[in-house]
Each structure stands twice: as C-alpha cells, then as structure tokens.
Amino acid sequence: MSKPGLPTRAEALSLLAKAGCSQSVINHCKTVSKFAVRLAKAFQREGYPVDLQLVEVSGLLHDIGRAKTHSVSHGLVGGEIARSLGLPDSVAKAIERHVGGGVPKEEAKRLGWPARDFLPATLEEKIVCYADKRVDGLRTVPMDQALKSYVENLGVNHPAVERIRKLHEEIVAVVGDIS
Numbered sequence: 001m002s003k004p005g006l007p008t009r010a011e012a013l014s015l016l017a018k019a020g021c022s023q024s025v026i027n028h029c030k031t032v033s034k035f036a037v038r039l040a041k042a043f044q045r046e047g048y049p050v051d052l053q054l055v056e057v058s059g060l061l062h063d064i065g066r067a068k069t070h071s072v073s074h075g076l077v078g079g080e081i082a083r084s085l086g087l088p089d090s091v092a093k094a095i096e097r098h099v100g101g102g103v104p105k106e107e108a109k110r111l112g113w114p115a116r117d118f119l120p121a122t123l124e125e126k127i128v129c130y131a132d133k134r135v136d137g138l139r140t141v142p143m144d145q146a147l148k149s150y151v152e153n154l155g156v157n158h159p160a161v162e163r164i165r166k167l168h169e170e171i172v173a174v175v176g177d178i179s
Contacts, residue, residue, distance in 0.1 A: 005088040006053055006178035009033075012060040020067035020082055024137075031138050033059030042175035043123065051124055058094035058128045061087070065095065076097035076113050090124070096131040097121070101163030120167070130171050132165050140179055143168045 007015060016026050019068045040050040067076025083089075093113035097103075102119035120126040133146050147168075150161050150165035 004087075006091070007087070008056050009056060009060065009131050012057050015061065016064055016067075016087060019064050021064060022066075025063050025066045027138055028135065029060050029063050031130070031140070032062060032131045032135045033057075034137055034139050035059075036127050039127045039171065039175065039178060040124070040133060041176055043127070046175070047091050048123060050127070054090055054094070054124045055163070058124060061091060062128055062132055065147060072099055072111065075103075075118065078090055086108045090122070093122075094120075094125045094128045097125050098132050100160035101129060101133065101167050104159075107159065119163075120121070126167060126170070130167050142179065143177070153175050 013026065016029060021029075033056050038053050039053060040052050040055040043050045044052075061078070061166065063078065063081060064072060064081050065074035065076070067081070068074070068077050075098055079092040082092040082095050089156055097118050097120040099118070101109065102117075103113070105115055108118055114137050117153075120129040131151075134140055136146065136149065141179045147161060147165060150158070150164060154160055
C-alpha cells in the first residue's frame with residue numbers, strides 16, 4: 001500500500017477479484033477509474049486539491065458490491081465490504097455515495113438503507129460518482145446519452161436524474177465537458 005491504508009492499483013484490482021466481481025465489472029471499474037483520474041487531474045490544473053490516489057482506488061473499487069448484488073444496493077453493500085477489508089472510510093464512503101448521483105436520507109429509508117445521506121460530499125466522491133455516470137460499460141459517453149439512459153430506466157421525474165444533471169453542471173463549470 002502506498003498511502004497509509006490506501007491500496008495500490010494492483011491491490012485494488014486483486015480485492016475486486018477476491019470479492020468475486022466478474023471480469024466485466026472489473027473492466028468497467030478500470031474504465032471508471034481512468035476517467036475519474038483524468039477528471040481529478042483537470043481539477044488539479046484548476047487549482048483544486050484532489051487526492052489522485054483516493055480517486056483512482058475509489059474508482060477501481062466503486063462497484064465491489066456487485067460481487068454480491070447488482071441492485072441499487074450494491075453501493076451500500078460495497079461500502080460494507082470495504083470496511084470489512086479494513087479500507088479507509090474515505091474509500092467506503094466513495095463506494096456508498098456513487099449510486100444514482102447519491103441517495104438522500106429519505107430515499108435511503110425507502111430503500112431500506114440506514115437513515116442517513118449517501119450523497120457525494122467530497123470532491124473525490126463527486127468525481128468518482130460522476131465518472132461512473134459517464135461510463136457505460138467500457139465506453140465514456142456524453143452526459144446527454146448517460147442522462148437519456150437514466151430517464152429511460154427511472155423515468156424523467158426520478159430525483160436521481162436531477163441529482164446527476166446538477167453534478168454534471170457542477171463538474172463542467174470547473175473543468176469543462178471532458179470526454
């Protein structure tokens with residue numbers, strides 16, 4: 001491990017495999033991580049202090065919960081897996097908070113999750129969450145295409161669509177629309 005408690009890239013990939021993630025999930029995680037690091041570097045160029053290793057590792061591990069479920073709860077399950085592995089809370093929170101542009105407390109309660117906010121709060125969490133929305137499988141897609149997919153799956157009035165749209169606006173306002 002390079003920073004205290006943070007796994008290296010190779011260790012994170014090994015954790016995904018040991019948890020039971022499929023190769024397609026691992027490949028998706030690699031793509032999300034790569035895009036997230038590009039975004040993080042763009043933020044650094046704009047003068048924002050971003051922990052690149054935290055972004056890379058969190059991007060790699062964001063879907064570790066898919067080893068157990070492919071439901072919306074994979075973020076919550078992934079956070080539990082991360083904590084059981086002794087990973088830093090910063091990684092566990094990034095994993096928990098990447099689903100649907102984040103999940104507010106009331107929505108979490110309706111999902112049967114602990115009654116607390118699962119909204120991305122730190123810049124690193126926002127970057128990982130956003131990168132995941134912009135990656136479809138192994139391809140980075142434009143935000144309008146990503147939003148169209150969410151609207152088709154969740155409905156135009158689902159609160160996650162607006163959260164994702166706002167996250168996009170927040171990211172683009174600083175670094176532009178990176179592909």
